[in-house]
Amino acid sequence: MLSGDKKAVVLLSGGLDSATILAMAKEKGFILYALSFRYGQRHKCEVASARRVAESTGVVEHRIIDIELGQFGGSAITDAKIEVPKDSSDLGDEESIPLTYVPARNLIFLSYAVAWSEVLGAFDIFIGVNWMDYSGYPDCRPEFIAAFSRTANLATAAGIKGKGRYEIHTPLMNMSKGEIILAGTKLGVDYALTHSCYDPDEQGKSCGRCDACRLRLKGFAQAGIADPIEYAE
Numbered sequence: 001m002l003s004g005d006k007k008a009v010v011l012l013s014g015g016l017d018s019a020t021i022l023a024m025a026k027e028k029g030f031i032l033y034a035l036s037f038r039y040g041q042r043h044k045c046e047v048a049s050a051r052r053v054a055e056s057t058g059v060v061e062h063r064i065i066d067i068e069l070g071q072f073g074g075s076a077i078t079d080a081k082i083e084v085p086k087d088s089s090d091l092g093d094e095e096s097i098p099l100t101y102v103p104a105r106n107l108i109f110l111s112y113a114v115a116w117s118e119v120l121g122a123f124d125i126f127i128g129v130n131w132m133d134y135s136g137y138p139d140c141r142p143e144f145i146a147a148f149s150r151t152a153n154l155a156t157a158a159g160i161k162g163k164g165r166y167e168i169h170t171p172l173m174n175m176s177k178g179e180i181i182l183a184g185t186k187l188g189v190d191y192a193l194t195h196s197c198y199d200p201d202e203q204g205k206s207c208g209r210c211d212a213c214r215l216r217l218k219g220f221a222q223a224g225i226a227d228p229i230e231y232a233e
Contacts, residue, residue, distance in 0.1 A: 007031045007122035008169075009113045012062070014049030016194045016216060017128030017172055020184035022057050024171050025126050027187055032059040033120060035113055039105070040070025040078045045204040049195035056190060065112060075102040077198060084199040086209040097136045098211060100198055106139035107148065114152045114166060123164035130172045130180070145170055177215055178222025185225065192228035205232040 008030035012018045026032055034057075036050040047064060054062040073079035076099040085099055106129065113125045129140040138144065145168050152166040153159035159166060172180050184191065196216045197206035206213050208231040220227040 005031055006124065007033060007060075007117075007120050008124040008126055009033045009035055009117045009120065009122055010059075010126040011109055011113055011128070012036050012050045012054060013128070014046035014051075014053060014194060015128070015196045015212075016177075016184065016189075016191055016219070017130060017180060018050070019053045019057075019189050019191065019194050020180050020187070021126045021128045021169075021171055022053060022059070023184055023187040023189045025124075025169070026057055030124060032057065033116070033122065034059045034062040035109075035116060036062065036064045037109060037112075038064060038066045039102075040068050041102075042077060042080065042084070043195070043198055043200055045200055046195045048204075049193060052193040056193060063116070067108070069102060069105065069108070072103065076100050077102050084207075084210050086199075086207070088211055088214075097138065100211060101137050104139065106137075106144070110148055110152075110168065114156060117166065118156050118158050121158075121163075123158075123166050124169060125166065126169045126171070128172050129170050130177075131174055132176050142170070142173060145173075176222060177219025181219050181223040181225060185223070190228075194229070201232045203232075205230050207231070208233045 008025050010022050010025050010032060012022055012034040034054045036047055038047055070078040076082040076084045082099055117125055149168045158164060196212045198210040198212045199207050206229060217227060
C-alpha cells in the first residue's frame, strides 16, 4: 500500500479490463481519478457502464470527455458505413489489424490523461491495454507504452522541471483474459456493471459475436466463471 495522498488517473472505458485496473489501482492505495470518453463510438452505452464502475469503486472524480473521432472514421467503431466484424476466424491474430481498430485512440486518450494528471499533480496513469489477448491493435503493444512514457516526460512542464516522472501502468499487459477476470474477482469487481460489446442492440445487450464479446466470453470460460451480463444471442 502507498502512504500519503498519491493520485492516479485511470482510463475507464466501462469494459472488464478497465474495471479491473481501477480496482488494482485502488488496492495499491492510489487516490482515484477516472477518465472516460464519448468519442463517437457506436457502443455509447459503455459510458454508462463506466459511470457505474466509477461509482462502485469510489473514485474522487470521474470526468467524461467529448471528442469526435467519428469525423475521421476509418473504424467500424466510429463509422456507421463499416460493419462490425462478427465470428472472425482470426480472433487475436497479431498479424492482422481488425476493422474495429480506431486510429490513434490510445495515443489520444493517454494525451488527455497526461494533461489532467499534470493539473492534478499526479504522475501515475493506468490503462488496461493487454498484449496476450488483444485484437491486433498497435496501440496496445508494450513498445507503444514505453515510447509514450518517454514522450510524456519530455512534453510537460512537470516532467522537464523534475517535479515527478510520469509512469504509465499496464498491469494487464501480460495477462490472459481469464487471469484478468480471476484477479478482478478477487478484488471484488462486479463484472455485471461492465460492457464490452462493439455492436450492442437497442437495449444495450451484447451481440456475443464481435471480437470484444468473444474475447470476453473466452476469458470467463478460462476463469471457470459465468459471465454475468446478458447477451442478445
